[in-house]
Amino acid sequence: MIFSFRDNKIIEDSYSSCPLVFMKKQIFKRDNGLKIDSTLEMDDQFNEAYTEVVSLNDGSQMIASLSGCEDLDLYFSRTIPYKAALKTNQIAIKEELLKNLQYLKNNTLFKTIIQHGISQLSVLETNRVTIDKNGGLHYI
Numbered sequence: 001m002i003f004s005f006r007d008n009k010i011i012e013d014s015y016s017s018c019p020l021v022f023m024k025k026q027i028f029k030r031d032n033g034l035k036i037d038s039t040l041e042m043d044d045q046f047n048e049a050y051t052e053v054v055s056l057n058d059g060s061q062m063i064a065s066l067s068g069c070e071d072l073d074l075y076f077s078r079t080i081p082y083k084a085a086l087k088t089n090q091i092a093i094k095e096e097l098l099k100n101l102q103y104l105k106n107n108t109l110f111k112t113i114i115q116h117g118i119s120q121l122s123v124l125e126t127n128r129v130t131i132d133k134n135g136g137l138h139y140i
Contacts, residue, residue, distance in 0.1 A: 018069040020048045027052045027064040027074075028108050043067070054107075062100075064108065074113070076104055077136075090126045097121055097129065 027050070028036050038052045049067035056062060058081070065075045078100055085092035098121055105114040121129075128140050 018048065020050070020066065020069060020072060023066070024109075025050050026109060027066060028054055028062075032107060034107065045069075062103070062107075064104075074110065076100075087131070090129045093131065094121065094124070094126050094129045 025038070025040060028034055030036070035055045036052050037055075038050070041049045041051075043049055047067055047069045049065060051063065051065045054062040054064075060081065061079045063077045063079075065073075067073050067075075080086075080096075083092070083096075086096060098118065101114055101118045101121065105111050105118065108114065130140060
C-alpha cells in the first residue's frame, strides 16, 4: 500500500497487489446509449468498490458492483416495480430472472459469465426459484 499526506489527510494512493486496481473500471457497455452513473470507493480494508447504476426507461435501476482484492466480487441487482405474480408464481419469477440476465448479457462486458448463469437457470426446475425475505429473486 502507498499512502500520501494531502490536505491534512492521509490518502491511500494505490494498493499494488489488488487486481481490481489494474482492471478497466467499466461494467456496462458504453455504446448503447445507457445513462450510467459510476462511483469508485474504498472500503475500510482498502479494497476498491466500483459501482455503476443504470437508469432504465421504465423508472427502474440496474445496479452493478465490482469489488474486493484477493477475491473479486461481481454483484448485480435491479429495482423493479411490484408485480403480484412475482410474490408466488415461480414460473413468473424464473422468467423475470431470465429476462434480467439476458439484459445483463447484452449490456455488460461480462457476457460469458452471464451466459453461464442463463444456461444454469434455463435448465433449473421451477420449484428451485425462490424469493428471499427482502423480496430478492434467487435460484438455489
